[in-house]
Amino acid sequence: GAVVSQHPSWVICKSGTSVKIECRSLDFQATTMFWYRQFPKQSLMLMATSNEGSKATYEQGVEKDKFLINHASLTLSTLTVTSAHPEDSSFYICSARALRGHTDTQYFGPGTRLTVL
Amino acid sequence: AQSVAQPEDQVNVAEGNPLTVKCTYSVSGNPYLFWYVQYPNRGLQFLLKYITGDNLVKGSYGFEAEFNKSQTSFHLKKPSALVSDSALYFCAVRDLSSGTYKYIFGTGTRLKVLA
Numbered sequence: 001g002a003v004v005s006q007h008p009s010w011v012i013c014k015s016g017t018s019v020k021i022e023c024r025s026l027d028f029q030a031t032t033m034f035w036y037r038q039f040p041k042q043s044l045m046l047m048a049t050s051n052e053g054s055k056a057t058y059e060q061g062v063e064k065d066k067f068l069i070n071h072a073s074l075t076l077s078t079l080t081v082t083s084a085h086p087e088d089s090s091f092y093i094c095s096a097r098a099l100r101g102h103t104d105t106q107y108f109g110p111g112t113r114l115t116v117l
Numbered sequence: 118a119q120s121v122a123q124p125e126d127q128v129n130v131a132e133g134n135p136l137t138v139k140c141t142y143s144v145s146g147n148p149y150l151f152w153y154v155q156y157p158n159r160g161l162q163f164l165l166k167y168i169t170g171d172n173l174v175k176g177s178y179g180f181e182a183e184f185n186k187s188q189t190s191f192h193l194k195k196p197s198a199l200v201s202d203s204a205l206y207f208c209a210v211r212d213l214s215s216g217t218y219k220y221i222f223g224t225g226t227r228l229k230v231l232a
Binding site for chain 2: 002004006032034042043044046049057091093095097104105106107108109110111113
């Protein structure tokens, strides 16, 4: 149980275009999902917390108008990178919060590699 | 402020030998601690967590971790390493101070198991 999928697994786009990444919890409902960014050989950087039915909460320094997050249902959150530029190239990972027993655990998607030309 | 430290960037161990990947934490209150593993170009896979109870936590793939409150540590261990254990390991603590469900991740430790 607790499987999270991401689509696409990789994407190449031209500078100036927008890219949408989907994150789905396949076998559980997730009121909270998280979006991370990971640079090569570095740890995960939390970008935002996505809450179903409400606005996302962005971490300091993350442009909310550039990284649009929508959490329209209990199993789907989307991250749209708007007007992408080469510096947005990165590995984007989502996670979904699952409640197991008395505490929660984050389960991660397989990641999406974005390359902006 | 709550934080997690993984003091070793890389750990090398021979196949069949025991392995330890270190993690120390700093939190206010009782910690919720996690270990994840990441294989190349993949997301993170949950290994185990400590919330309360027995200090020795058993997880996936034969891994275990020992919670030590006095030393504020949560080291990941395995009695006999496999080459396939070679990956990037992350320790994380739930950020209880923020009123959210955010995790704070360590910088990661690359484990290399040598045949």
